[in-house]
Amino acid sequence: MIRETTDAVVVGAGAGGGCAAKVLACAGIKTLLLERGEWAKTDVNGEADLSSQRMPLLVQGPGRLGTRTQKCHAYDNGRWGVVVPWNAACVGSGTVTYGAMAWRFMEVDFHLKSHYGEIPDSSLEDWPISYDELEPYYYQAECEVGVAGDNTGNPFAAPRKQPFPMPAFALDPESQLMWDVTKKMGLHPFHCSFLRNSVPHNGRPACIHQHFCVGFQCPIDAKNGTQNTVIPVALKSGNCELRVRAMVTELLVDDQGRLHGVKYVDENDVVHLVESKIVVLAAGSNETARLLLVSKSKLFPNGAGNNHDVVGRNITGHAYVDANGFLDRDIHTDAGPGTGTAIWDYEHDNEGFALGGMLHTDFRYTPFQLSGRRNTSVPAWGRAHKEFMRQNYKRFFRICGPIQQVPRWENRLVLNPKQKDYWGLPFLAFEGREHENDFKNRIFLANKAREIAEKCGAKDIQCGWGGPKDRPGGSGGGGQHQSGSCRMGTDPKKSVTDKWCRVWDFPNLFLADCSVHVNNGGMNPVLTGMALAFRTAKHIVDNRKEVGM
Amino acid sequence: MGPQKRSTCAVSRKAFLGLSGVVAGGFAAGWFGVELVEYMGSGPETPWRSLTEDEAKEFDRLAEELIPADEFAPGAHDAKVVRFIDWQMAPGKPYEKDLEIYRKFLALTKGMGAAEVEKKFPDFFATLLRHVRQGYYAHPVHGGNFAYASYRLVGLPGPTVTGRNVPGRENHL
Numbered sequence: 001m002i003r004e005t006t007d008a009v010v011v012g013a014g015a016g017g018g019c020a021a022k023v024l025a026c027a028g029i030k031t032l033l034l035e036r037g038e039w040a041k042t043d044v045n046g047e048a049d050l051s052s053q054r055m056p057l058l059v060q061g062p063g064r065l066g067t068r069t070q071k072c073h074a075y076d077n078g079r080w081g082v083v084v085p086w087n088a089a090c091v092g093s094g095t096v097t098y099g100a101m102a103w104r105f106m107e108v109d110f111h112l113k114s115h116y117g118e119i120p121d122s123s124l125e126d127w128p129i130s131y132d133e134l135e136p137y138y139y140q141a142e143c144e145v146g147v148a149g150d151n152t153g154n155p156f157a158a159p160r161k162q163p164f165p166m167p168a169f170a171l172d173p174e175s176q177l178m179w180d181v182t183k184k185m186g187l188h189p190f191h192c193s194f195l196r197n198s199v200p201h202n203g204r205p206a207c208i209h210q211h212f213c214v215g216f217q218c219p220i221d222a223k224n225g226t227q228n229t230v231i232p233v234a235l236k237s238g239n240c241e242l243r244v245r246a247m248v249t250e251l252l253v254d255d256q257g258r259l260h261g262v263k264y265v266d267e268n269d270v271v272h273l274v275e276s277k278i279v280v281l282a283a284g285s286n287e288t289a290r291l292l293l294v295s296k297s298k299l300f301p302n303g304a305g306n307n308h309d310v311v312g313r314n315i316t317g318h319a320y321v322d323a324n325g326f327l328d329r330d331i332h333t334d335a336g337p338g339t340g341t342a343i344w345d346y347e348h349d350n351e352g353f354a355l356g357g358m359l360h361t362d363f364r365y366t367p368f369q370l371s372g373r374r375n376t377s378v379p380a381w382g383r384a385h386k387e388f389m390r391q392n393y394k395r396f397f398r399i400c401g402p403i404q405q406v407p408r409w410e411n412r413l414v415l416n417p418k419q420k421d422y423w424g425l426p427f428l429a430f431e432g433r434e435h436e437n438d439f440k441n442r443i444f445l446a447n448k449a450r451e452i453a454e455k456c457g458a459k460d461i462q463c464g465w466g467g468p469k470d471r472p473g474g475s476g477g478g479g480q481h482q483s484g485s486c487r488m489g490t491d492p493k494k495s496v497t498d499k500w501c502r503v504w505d506f507p508n509l510f511l512a513d514c515s516v517h518v519n520n521g522g523m524n525p526v527l528t529g530m531a532l533a534f535r536t537a538k539h540i541v542d543n544r545k546e547v548g549m
Numbered sequence: 550m551g552p553q554k555r556s557t558c559a560v561s562r563k564a565f566l567g568l569s570g571v572v573a574g575g576f577a578a579g580w581f582g583v584e585l586v587e588y589m590g591s592g593p594e595t596p597w598r599s600l601t602e603d604e605a606k607e608f609d610r611l612a613e614e615l616i617p618a619d620e621f622a623p624g625a626h627d628a629k630v631v632r633f634i635d636w637q638m639a640p641g642k643p644y645e646k647d648l649e650i651y652r653k654f655l656a657l658t659k660g661m662g663a664a665e666v667e668k669k670f671p672d673f674f675a676t677l678l679r680h681v682r683q684g685y686y687a688h689p690v691h692g693g694n695f696a697y698a699s700y701r702l703v704g705l706p707g708p709t710v711t712g713r714n715v716p717g718r719e720n721h722l
Contacts, residue, residue: 048690058643334706367699368686381615381678390621393703
């Protein structure tokens with residue numbers, strides 16, 4: 001066992017942890033950044049599509065730690081199953097391989113309860129902060145990590161005080177088609193914004209339009225994650241030390257209920273006890289909640305900060321809907337990665353249900369992905385299927401998008417009582433089912449996707465509405481975009497943190513990831529997580545004396 | 550800014566080829582990056598890593614019927630789809646547990662056409678088809694799709710060639 005001391009520990013070098021570590025280290029705070037994975041490398045991850053982050057059929061993408069990253073799912077019938085999660089485990093985490101869509105939530109997303117009123121069977125709440133309070137930090141994330149975009153034409157976007165730091169990407173032909181058609185329909189198409197360089201930015205080159213982007217690490221570093229932006233800045237400050245293959249297994253809480261550090265296990269399975277003045281958890285919505293739950297102590301027998309049984313509850317993810325069809329001409333060119341046009345017309349105030357979602361053109365499919373999609377008249381194999389592939393790969397048309405899920409108190413992460421992982425910690429498991437409203441939302445948005453695809457001239461349309469009704473967890477914890485497991489709020493009995501993302505029962509424990517989201521937006525949540533991490537870290541720096549630094 | 554705006558390509562082709570580890574210029578280099586060379590030159594193809602010679606032959610026969618050669622691109626045989634499944638079922642590999650299934654059924658399918666196999670052993674056939682598609686359409690690094698047979702079939706340029714392209718300049722439409 002090794003004992004050591006630092007000023008701040010940040011657990012997890014992903015989206016939020018990278019941003020938080022940068023702010024702390026650059027303010028002169030001695031920071032230890034602990035990451036369970038290691039640096040992702042393009043020569044390892046390359047173009048191997050069956051082990052990419054998006055299609056981990058053979059092995060996981062970055063972070064192939066095997067048994068070190070498994071999770072559990074609790075099924076309705078009481079069965080527990082070990083699942084290999086899609087979550088990355090590497091420096092930068094999901095920001096290495098994400099599609100990098102970068103959205104600010106809408107203003108209304110911060111006060112949904114006020115807007116929609118009480119929704120039965122939901123735990124919908126207003127955020128303890130408004131969009132205006134987060135706006136400067138959205139901009140900080142857009143500049144320091146790097147966002148290209150253009151909101152012109154999107155009347156639903158929250159107001160910006162500054163223009164995007166980089167111009168939007170040109171539209172690919174598929175996105176141009178969706179743009180023209182939706183415009184004609186009276187909708188409001190606009191440019192998707194990305195954490196990806198449309199022009200050289202912060203010393204790294206512009207995107208070269210590889211075919212495949214989402215799920216893969218960018219070979220020229222034109223995709224902006226924390227691993228190639230804020231984390232290097234933190235390391236260069238001289239105040240931040242990054243340790244990889246370091247799995248934090250417990251928060252150290254003494255019998256008086258004081259948090260004084262973390263326990264972690266290094267790659268040689270040596271235990272380290274790190275005394276620290278503050279701890280920032282940024283392990284992602286799943287693992288942050290697990291770490292709190294497993295950190296049991298005398299005054300917190302149900303886990304750190306969990307005396308009101310809120311930790312792990314209210315989780316949401318994103319259910320996706322889509323419409324897929326084929327045009328009568330080639331639409332795709334040799335330039336990737338696709339995805340250029342989005343519409344937010346259906347994000348809110350739809351008829352017959354609350355909330356809504358976004359639709360956008362999607363990233364280019366790999367040939368294997370398309371091989372499972374075909375016209376119903378085409379045989380599944382043989383010469384005809386091969387001919388279908390040859391003729392249609394460049395004609396495939398697809399739009400998709402996430403719905404904003406209604407959070408439920410019963411949708412939650414729990415510790416699996418029976419199975420333990422590599423470190424002897426209980427597996428995380430997911431419980432619950434989606435809200436009735438989500439089902440209506442999915443059907444509505446899928447039909448809108450179909451309508452647009454039809455008007456774009458797509459034939460043989462197959463619509464996906466995200467699975468059967470009442471599906472377990474509503475994709476809450478096993479897929480992507482997990483959030484909300486430790487929501488922020490104003491009432492310690494109904495939330496895990498205050499408005500500064502500080503865990504109620506500890507003056508020195510902060511969360512810097514999407515776990516604090518009160519709801520998840522009808523769009524990809526990562527930029528909001530980054531903005532919150534910047535804001536929380538600045539708050540720590542501004543109040544460092546209060547925690548003895 | 551309107552949709553007509555072009556983004557600029559900051560990386561020259563030469564620079565990109567260097568970055569992606571391709572050893573020689575030209576179209577061929579686009580297809581045969583170091584990744585592929587590394588896996589192509591990995592020694593004799595027998596003995597197989599998981600299948601027996603007999604099983605490999607039977608798998609190969611069925612795979613070729615599922616994705617046959619035509620005038621546009623090689624079929625499953627020439628794309629070495631059997632090598633894909635053989636590698637992925639080797640000890641410690643992800644499909645190791647499926648070897649048992651193949652061991653059982655590839656002994657029963659002798660002399661049957663794919664349609665008959667589909668009818669008689671639908672579960673096995675679903676597994677077979679899934680794997681054959683993976684071996685043919687996924688990236689060569691996994692063991693199949695030899696010389697990017699399927700990428701050429703669908704008109705997908707090699708990754709290094711793609712890197713040069715900028716929207717509005719590719720003139721494919």
